[in-house]
Amino acid sequence: MLLNKEGFDLWADGYDQTVQHSEEKYQYPFAGYKAILNKIFNEVMAVPASTVLDIGFGTGILTAKLYEQGHSIYGFDFSANMIAIAKEKMPEAHLMEWDLMNGLPQELLQQPYDAIISTYALHHFTDEQKALYITQLLQHLSPTGKILIGDVAFQTREQLEQCRQDSEGYWDEDEFYFVHEELKVALQEICELTFYPLSHCGGVFVISRKNINAD
Template sequence: MLDNKGFNLWADGYDKAVGISEEANTYPFAGYKSVLGGIFDEIMHKEKAAVLDIGFGTGTLTTKLYENGCDVYGQDFSQRMIELAKEKMPDANLYQGDFSKGLVSELYERKYDFILGTYSLHHLTDEKKVLFFMELLNLLDEGGKLLIGDVVFETRSELEKCKEEAGSAWDEDEIYFVIDELRKAFPELEFEQKSYCSGIISISKN
């Protein structure tokens, strides 16, 4: 896993690196634009939605939400990422902090219509994902949704096949989502596949 310093060093070239993988339709960012576009479309169904983005990076998605009237909140552990995002979203509520240790206190002070994480929550173990998702669901307004766009597979065998094909490009430090396994904790979750290695997980607050 990249540490804070690693993400700071990578920040300026992050969007370019993602684009190269996305355009080539290769792991890990095959389907990236479709993932972000699907989440954007879902959020746009609600006018002036309050959105919390966990690990927002340079603000690729949240900037579009911000420009379309959303009330944007976010946490990222890279100060450089925050600086780049703040240039695009000067009035957004952006905080520095390692979400693997929880959210900063300010983000617990309100409820959100949507909480999202795109290509960030794979840094958590499967056990921590479940606990964190439960915590985030408590921060949603009634009818709110948790939207996760990431490297996702329906089954463990599909993950293993992608790992074999990726070879040395596979990131052993990242722990990807397996829908069959995540459904044991969240049987109500919905999944929309966007490529052979990506998709959108949606969990609504009951």
């Protein structure tokens, strides 16, 4: 079931526990969740005191750790309750309420970012919308910046279909999950894209601008 704003507000208090239950049982959709967050954390930590934009930060599980390590955190989410939880963890972070379906808020586009991160948020977009959104995000990176996306994702369409069959009864038909082979083709002319599969249904995309000086 696709959750709307009210659904996420109602889910906010139990969000972390819900994720933990799925992750511990190594079940779709959150199998590999900790490994995915660790991968993104380590990628961001490679640049000390970096400026980070988190799209759909939820309760701030990942960004709070980066905040504690001295990174400057900016971000938006459309759940007021989740924002309230995140603000308790990151009182000096620049967090705002915004629906990612409305594009990018101008208030957060006043500087380039060393890392733009998103975990389990962009699967609400269709495949075409994801490609367009990533194209927009590339324009707001620092010269060596990266987009880091952790989500339900598969190497191939066949792997997605197998997971759908294995998850019969609780597969979410309202979502549009990432398929690496297809996304790479859609973005091959504009960026460098690497996919790190970290479970049977999840992984991390590391995306950067194309090196126009490369041979």
